[in-house]
Amino acid sequence: MADCVVVGAGLIGMLTAQELAARGMQVTILERGQPARESSWAGGGILSPLYPWRYPDPVSELARWSQRYYPDLCQRLEGESGIDPQWTLSGLLIADVEDRDAAQRWVTRFGAHLEWLDGVSAQQLEPRLGLIPESVAWLPEVAQVRNPRLAQSLRVTLENRGVEIRSQSPAQGWKIEAGRVKAVRTPEAEISADYFIVASGAWTTGLLESTGLTLPIEPVRGQMILFKGPPGLVSRITLYKGRYVIPRRDGHVLVGSTLEYVGFEKQTTQQGLQDLKQSAFELIPDLAAQPIVQHWAGLRPGSPDGIPMTGPHPEIANLFINAGHFRNGVVLGPATARLLADQLSGRSPDLDPQPYLPENRLKSEPC
Numbered sequence: 001m002a003d004c005v006v007v008g009a010g011l012i013g014m015l016t017a018q019e020l021a022a023r024g025m026q027v028t029i030l031e032r033g034q035p036a037r038e039s040s041w042a043g044g045g046i047l048s049p050l051y052p053w054r055y056p057d058p059v060s061e062l063a064r065w066s067q068r069y070y071p072d073l074c075q076r077l078e079g080e081s082g083i084d085p086q087w088t089l090s091g092l093l094i095a096d097v098e099d100r101d102a103a104q105r106w107v108t109r110f111g112a113h114l115e116w117l118d119g120v121s122a123q124q125l126e127p128r129l130g131l132i133p134e135s136v137a138w139l140p141e142v143a144q145v146r147n148p149r150l151a152q153s154l155r156v157t158l159e160n161r162g163v164e165i166r167s168q169s170p171a172q173g174w175k176i177e178a179g180r181v182k183a184v185r186t187p188e189a190e191i192s193a194d195y196f197i198v199a200s201g202a203w204t205t206g207l208l209e210s211t212g213l214t215l216p217i218e219p220v221r222g223q224m225i226l227f228k229g230p231p232g233l234v235s236r237i238t239l240y241k242g243r244y245v246i247p248r249r250d251g252h253v254l255v256g257s258t259l260e261y262v263g264f265e266k267q268t269t270q271q272g273l274q275d276l277k278q279s280a281f282e283l284i285p286d287l288a289a290q291p292i293v294q295h296w297a298g299l300r301p302g303s304p305d306g307i308p309m310t311g312p313h314p315e316i317a318n319l320f321i322n323a324g325h326f327r328n329g330v331v332l333g334p335a336t337a338r339l340l341a342d343q344l345s346g347r348s349p350d351l352d353p354q355p356y357l358p359e360n361r362l363k364s365e366p367c
């Protein structure tokens, strides 16, 4: 019997499994489809919230923790799996900052590195920038990873360490006795364990409903397009009016993303394509000469204020939740995985768990 069963093999489930396995626990992950083919594949891999000062402090606390941890994590994963997640210090140029005072307060509070540039200096940093903005925030410490590669390297590392990942194995319900989960039901079997962790992304709310818990996590569609240009065409992550370009090392350039409340509908749309192309050409006009090689959509696990829900179920002693990372699961994931594993194993966490506890985040009933 496993010590822990994690439901969901997205980045959050796999990072959590990694922390639990590092504490000597026997971990099994149940995945409804294939590992990391949902939001964790569809995302952009920017290791910072966009306009980070517009988020509440609990999001910044997690982001700062993970940002410090990421270089070591990627180096270790590459060493153990042979797959390089391509952690790259691209820096982030933000070309439309109207709330400079708020940005400056956030810099002071979190010790972040931010420089204010004029349009000409911004174009020196990113010569193909199509805009000459009045005022640009430059955050040179912001890095990115290739999230699909990060997920692959995690998967191989987990399997090498004896974590079992069962694909095509959906959790369908819980067997609960005397205030504890005895087993999780799948089409093939009931799987018993000492602890259960729900890390099911946008699908978390539905899976917990039968336990009497209604969390405010909902799917939020994001579409992206991918250009293939020559390496070096773009070199900085650049953000303008909520849209961004992310340059990969091999010349691919991602442009994202839409933010759509359309339920579990994962189709791409013509409107999404047109909007993203327009943003891309406004930011980097030279992209108009490059082919678009892919267009996709993913379902983010949306949550109020983007604060994840991490911690024990309020009423079921051995059931835990790690979900609701919304637009920032790649950057916040290592910190919430550590927090969850600390809580489960009774260690004193580095970060204050209070803002993330599911019991403090219940969905409010309409008046």
Ligand SMILES: Cc1cc2nc3c(=O)[nH]c(=O)nc-3n(C[C@H](O)[C@H](O)[C@H](O)COP(=O)(O)OP(=O)(O)OC[C@H]3O[C@@H](n4cnc5c(N)ncnc54)[C@H](O)[C@@H]3O)c2cc1C
Pocket (backbone or CB within 6 Å): 007, 008, 009, 010, 011, 012, 013, 030, 031, 032, 033, 034, 035, 036, 037, 038, 039, 040, 041, 042, 043, 044, 045, 046, 047, 048, 169, 170, 171, 172, 199, 200, 201, 202, 203, 204, 207, 221, 222, 223, 224, 256, 257, 258, 297, 298, 299, 300, 301, 323, 324, 325, 326, 327, 328, 329, 330, 331, 332
């Ligand atoms: C377009 C877009 C751009 C993004 N850009 C960034 C970015 O630049 N930086 C950043 O930090 N974040 C970004 N994100 C957000 C980030 O991708 C997510 O927050 C993160 O991937 C969430 O991870 P997750 O593991 O919770 O969810 P998911 O990756 O969706 O994984 C959940 C898993 O649970 C499985 N599952 C669901 N129900 C069951 C069940 N009943 N039984 C078994 N398995 C189940 C699913 O199949 C899935 O594999 C972006 C997201 C999108 C869509």
